Amino acid sequence: MTTFFLARHGETIWHADHRYAGVSDVGLTRHGLGQAAALGAWAADARLDAIVASPLTRARRSAAPAVEVTGLPLRIDERLLEVDFGKGEGLTPDELAAQYPEAWSAFRRAPASSPLPDGESGRAAIARALPVFDELHAEFPDGRVLIVAHATLLRLVLCDLAGIDPDGYRDLLPVLGNCTITTLAYPWEAECTTPARPRTRLLGFDVPPSSAAH
Numbered sequence: 001m002t003t004f005f006l007a008r009h010g011e012t013i014w015h016a017d018h019r020y021a022g023v024s025d026v027g028l029t030r031h032g033l034g035q036a037a038a039l040g041a042w043a044a045d046a047r048l049d050a051i052v053a054s055p056l057t058r059a060r061r062s063a064a065p066a067v068e069v070t071g072l073p074l075r076i077d078e079r080l081l082e083v084d085f086g087k088g089e090g091l092t093p094d095e096l097a098a099q100y101p102e103a104w105s106a107f108r109r110a111p112a113s114s115p116l117p118d119g120e121s122g123r124a125a126i127a128r129a130l131p132v133f134d135e136l137h138a139e140f141p142d143g144r145v146l147i148v149a150h151a152t153l154l155r156l157v158l159c160d161l162a163g164i165d166p167d168g169y170r171d172l173l174p175v176l177g178n179c180t181i182t183t184l185a186y187p188w189e190a191e192c193t194t195p196a197r198p199r200t201r202l203l204g205f206d207v208p209p210s211s212a213a214h
Contacts, residue, residue, distance in 0.1 A: 002137040005146045006154050006182040009062040010035035018092050022085035025057050035179035040065025042209035049143035054080040054150060062179060063148040079128045082150035086119025112156060112166035122156045122166055129157050133186055151176040161200040181212040
């Protein structure tokens with residue numbers, strides 16, 4: 001099994017207003033850079049074999065301290081982009097409700113199946129991101145890999161790997177902290193396998209780097 005450490009990027013300049021960033025290339029705040037530094041301090045003793053990030057600046061900058069302390073190259077994978085929220089990018093929930101009331105209501109009911117106007121569905125995002133895990137497992141079958149990506153994408157993937165309907169990701173996993181660590185053993189071979197069984201073992205969720213196991 002490959003051990004994956006999943007981390008959301010650090011705080012961005014749109015955090016205070018709760019604006020949807022999606023594929024917009026939004027920068028980190030000073031606090032976000034500090035969160036990235038804490039992730040790097042954790043990585044120094046994590047015995048990582050690879051560091052992979054979304055191409056967006058906020059993910060690359062968040063991975064940079066881990067790259068520096070480990071000496072590993074930063075691998076960029078386009079498939080780890082955040083969900084594209086279309087016309088919702090840059091808007092707050094209140095603004096979305098005012099400008100696109102029907103689409104916003106549908107998104108809230110089934111966020112993986114009902115994309116925002118001109119946006120990408122969560123299920124499509126899962127389909128593009130899952131092969132990343134299979135390919136990294138094939139390359140590092142007993143390895144340890146840090147993935148730095150985005151809150152919505154990571155929560156969607158976690159639901160899918162756990163055998164949970166991803167339309168429930170906002171209820172089941174309402175928050176994923178900046179630069180916190182979620183640890184997976186993947187793929188997980190359960191003793192009793194059915195289509196509903198999880199494909200991963202969750203070893204830790206949303207743990208601050210200072211408290212996360214190595």
